[in-house]
Amino acid sequence: MRSLIVKIGLLFMLPVPVWAHTIIVAPGTKVATLKQAVTLAKNGDTIRVEKGTYISLNTIVDKELTILGQNQPVLDARFQEEVLTITSGHVKLDGFIIKNSKTGSMRDFAGIRLSNVEFVTISNNTLINNFFGIYLSNCKHIQVLHNHITGSNNIENSGNGIHLWKCKEILLNENYVTRHRDGIYFEFAKKCLIENNFSEKNIRYGLHFMFSDDDTYRHNTFKNNGSGVSVMYTRRIAMLDNTFIENWGSSIYGVLLKEITDARIEGNHFIRNTTGIYMENSDRITVTHNDFVSNGWAMRVLASCNKDHFTQNNYKGNSFDVTTNGTLKEIYFNDNYWDKYEGYDLNKDGTGDIPYRPISLYAQIIEQNPQSVMLMRSFIVNLIDKVERAIPSITPESVKDEKPRMKPWKK
Amino acid sequence: MKRLNIITMLLCCLLTACSHGPDPIRYGKDACAHCKMTIMDKRFAAELITAKGKVFKFDAAECMAGFLKENPTIAGDAKSVFLVNDFTNPGQFTDARKSFFLRDSSLSSPMGGNLAAFLSRQAAEAAKKDKSAQVYDWSLLLSKNK
Numbered sequence: 001m002r003s004l005i006v007k008i009g010l011l012f013m014l015p016v017p018v019w020a021h022t023i024i025v026a027p028g029t030k031v032a033t034l035k036q037a038v039t040l041a042k043n044g045d046t047i048r049v050e051k052g053t054y055i056s057l058n059t060i061v062d063k064e065l066t067i068l069g070q071n072q073p074v075l076d077a078r079f080q081e082e083v084l085t086i087t088s089g090h091v092k093l094d095g096f097i098i099k100n101s102k103t104g105s106m107r108d109f110a111g112i113r114l115s116n117v118e119f120v121t122i123s124n125n126t127l128i129n130n131f132f133g134i135y136l137s138n139c140k141h142i143q144v145l146h147n148h149i150t151g152s153n154n155i156e157n158s159g160n161g162i163h164l165w166k167c168k169e170i171l172l173n174e175n176y177v178t179r180h181r182d183g184i185y186f187e188f189a190k191k192c193l194i195e196n197n198f199s200e201k202n203i204r205y206g207l208h209f210m211f212s213d214d215d216t217y218r219h220n221t222f223k224n225n226g227s228g229v230s231v232m233y234t235r236r237i238a239m240l241d242n243t244f245i246e247n248w249g250s251s252i253y254g255v256l257l258k259e260i261t262d263a264r265i266e267g268n269h270f271i272r273n274t275t276g277i278y279m280e281n282s283d284r285i286t287v288t289h290n291d292f293v294s295n296g297w298a299m300r301v302l303a304s305c306n307k308d309h310f311t312q313n314n315y316k317g318n319s320f321d322v323t324t325n326g327t328l329k330e331i332y333f334n335d336n337y338w339d340k341y342e343g344y345d346l347n348k349d350g351t352g353d354i355p356y357r358p359i360s361l362y363a364q365i366i367e368q369n370p371q372s373v374m375l376m377r378s379f380i381v382n383l384i385d386k387v388e389r390a391i392p393s394i395t396p397e398s399v400k401d402e403k404p405r406m407k408p409w410k411k
Numbered sequence: 412m413k414r415l416n417i418i419t420m421l422l423c424c425l426l427t428a429c430s431h432g433p434d435p436i437r438y439g440k441d442a443c444a445h446c447k448m449t450i451m452d453k454r455f456a457a458e459l460i461t462a463k464g465k466v467f468k469f470d471a472a473e474c475m476a477g478f479l480k481e482n483p484t485i486a487g488d489a490k491s492v493f494l495v496n497d498f499t500n501p502g503q504f505t506d507a508r509k510s511f512f513l514r515d516s517s518l519s520s521p522m523g524g525n526l527a528a529f530l531s532r533q534a535a536e537a538a539k540k541d542k543s544a545q546v547y548d549w550s551l552l553l554s555k556n557k
């Protein structure tokens with residue numbers, strides 16, 4: 001009986017009523033702009049826009065519509081306004097080229113703006129040269145799928161590619177973002193999922209969290225951005241199976257963690273970054289099953305971090321495995337593979353018989369005296385590191401891996 | 412001759428490093444001294460020069476205030492110079508001690524402080540959008556931050 005009531009209930013919730021109409025927009029016909037079509041349409045209708053270039057000075061979509069672009073029609077705001085604003089729930093926008101929103105310092109002009117709405121899907125669009133690409137403010141249950149977003153790469157006139165402010169339960173899947181300020185920006189966005197996106201060559205961060213709790217991002221690639229990914233003032237973030245590659249330069253990091261708690265960092269690849277992970281004031285972080293390959297600093301863990309666990313990671317070909325700026329407390333390393341480990345495994349159980357100390361003496365010296373980086377890879381540095389490993393006296397006693405793996409972890 | 416050129420160039424570099432004064436912010440390159448974020452937005456960026464001439468750059472006025480909270484000696488030093496951007500004329504540094512700060516929820520400054528600086532109290536009042544917005548002067552801003 002109960003299931004029947006549910007079924008009847010579901011029937012009433014069908015999004016497209018059977019009596020919906022389709023309105024066709026084409027250049028040179030009666031309905032020549034999207035704006036006209038929206039005025040004509042009723043809730044539940046479909047608008048099909050034929051190939052062509054349409055000027056769209058902040059077209060407002062305030063009805064429950066399915067808007068489909070045929071063969072990628074162009075909506076152009078000619079740098080005068082926003083292109084499109086969606087103020088109604090249950091809208092689908094698919095298959096457009098959206099370009100040239102206004103820029104300027106007083107307002108955040110966007111290619112597609114969603115304001116106070118639920119159940120909207122934005123898919124298969126190409127956004128070119130907009131100040132902000134897709135701007136979600138105060139939204140819930142939104143899907144942003146398979147969009148290709150390119151900014152102007154101009155420092156003054158670049159907003160964020162995908163910008164979320166005060167949102168909940170948003171899905172971002174298979175988007176490509178480049179040449180914006182931050183590729184993807186989250187502020188007060190909770191319980192969101194960011195999957196399979198590619199963010200490269202953005203001016204600041206590939207992905208940026210501020211005050212956003214309970215989000216997950218996985219299978220994304222962040223390449224050659226200003227600073228990779230930055231997670232700040234945020235709780236319970238899961239970062240799974242992402243790739244951070246070639247984020248190079250001074251004060252540039254694969255991941256920058258600042259004042260975050262209870263995060264999981266699992267199965268990620270950090271390849272050729274200046275610093276793989278930089279952590280400051282970050283508590284209860286678990287870092288497991290990650291690969292750190294060919295980074296300058298695999299990890300920089302500041303003394304303000306507490307109760308962090310690093311287990312079953314691979315550290316290969318990094319100039320420095322771990323550095324810090326003071327005394328680390330309650331930071332645990334266990335069961336990691338370190339290519340710099342020179343111990344032995346007499347009982348052949350796969351783990352080394354003597355502990356590995358990931359913070360080298362030379363790393364400590366550089367911390368005190370950055371100029372000494374000049375001596376890198378010199379005979380004297382190798383010598384003092386070897387002596388210190390044999391007879392540890394200066395490197396912190398507490399930071400060590402009691403069970404270093406003899407062979408790298410395989411995925 | 413060529414060598415002389417190189418030497419003068421080197422000398423110039425050395426001399427500029429000693430100069431006491433504001434250092435232009437390289438937007439998109441310099442990182443905030445407080446929150447580590449790259450400084451991007453001209454409207455909100457701030458700078459602090461200590462009595463000894465050390466320069467700290469910030470992406471927002473709230474970051475400078477936060478930094479001063481942790482470094483009260485710099486905050487209390489009359490010789491410290493605090494510079495902020497005038498919101499209505501971004502890119503132009505003005506003295507923070509003489510500026511007025513608007514905290515308005517419609518301003519989305521980089522660190523969530525929703526703060527912007529203005530040359531006069533009138534200008535700050537005029538930019539109000541939110542009814543509950545408030546205008547502070549510098550000393551009030553610092554005391555609010557404690």
